[in-house]
Amino acid sequence: MTGFHDVRFPTGVSFGATGGPEWRNEIVPLTSGLEQRNARWAQSRRHYDAGTGIRSLADLESVMTFFEARRGSLYAFRFRDPFDHxxxxxxxxxxxxxxxxxxxxxxxxxxxxxxxxxxxxxxxxxxxxxxxxxxxxxxxxxxxxxxxxxxxxxxxxxxxxxxxxxxxxxxxxxxDVPARFDTDRLAISLRSFKAGEIPSIPIIEVKA
Incomplete structure (x- = not known):
């Protein structure tokens, strides 16, 4: 896999992430009232939001450092799925x-x-x-x-x-899941973070 860094996203943060698998199907209603369902993907794809896993400023700093090192969405990495690993x-x-x-x-x-x-x-x-x-x-x-x-x-x-x-x-x-950041910008306010607002850090699975 090109553009892949063989390093793992901070595990402590990933275990508090939310997310799961997605399928892409096409559903066509027929005039008879029945429907035709077709699978557009042969494999599922996982999406996560790691923002829910941040519990401290130290977590926030580790994620920001990791984000910078990956240059946003440019390089993929290992992500430990908290639900399925x-x-x-x-x-x-x-x-x-x-x-x-x-x-x-x-x-x-x-x-x-x-x-x-x-x-x-x-x-x-x-x-x-x-x-x-x-x-x-x-x-x-x-x-x-x-x-x-x-x-x-x-x-x-x-x-x-x-x-x-x-x-x-x-x-x-x-x-682990091969994944990348699904954004090139992190918008984080320290004031909001101290008030309990959770930043959004979208991560998406990548396929070879």
Whole structure:
């Protein structure tokens, strides 16, 4: 991904952010009274407002410094989604059996990290370094058996460790959302901040 800084937005602030996923669909009413629904996007896109996560002047200063370093919306970064950043359910521990990545064929050595929401499979492109655990047919593989590209979310098995045909590959991980500021200007009043007014700091997910 071009224009990406591999740094994370201040985590303490992100965990107080509001937001979530967005889909873009087209709904066409028919003359019969029925309707036709078409998906315009193949993947959802997340929006956040980090302003609700600011609790102190120190938080405000850290966000302003981060904003300046990214030059506003120019460079994307890692954002920790407060609601969805684990391969497992909240309150559980990451397990190598959390998410199914695919079946081996004895030749393919590369598998994309994915999180599934029912039938919808979401590619995970920014796993947290060191967090990925992988299993083949339910048996966890050691870190020497595979490598993880933390900039693409691809798991690559080493030569001689490629999953055999029919083998089920699963993984567990924590992850960030690739995102950028959805503005090039921060409007913050110190007087308003002390009075309890929350500044708006819009952040939007970016796609490769």
């Amino acid at each position: 684990l391969s497992c359910k909240s309150g559980q521990s990451v397990s190598p059996a959390d998410q199914w990545l695919g079946h081996g064929d004895g030749v393919n050595a590369i598998f994309q990290l994915t999180k599934r929401y029912g039938e919808y499979a979401r590619p995970i492109t920014k796993p947290e370094p060191g967090s990925v655990r992988v299993a083949v047919n339910g048996v966890e593989r050691s870190g020497g058996d595979f490598a993880v590209d933390t900039m693409s979310g691809r798991v690559s098995f080493q030569q001689g460790k490629v999953p055999p045909a029919g083998a089920s590959i699963t993984a567990g991980f924590s992850f």
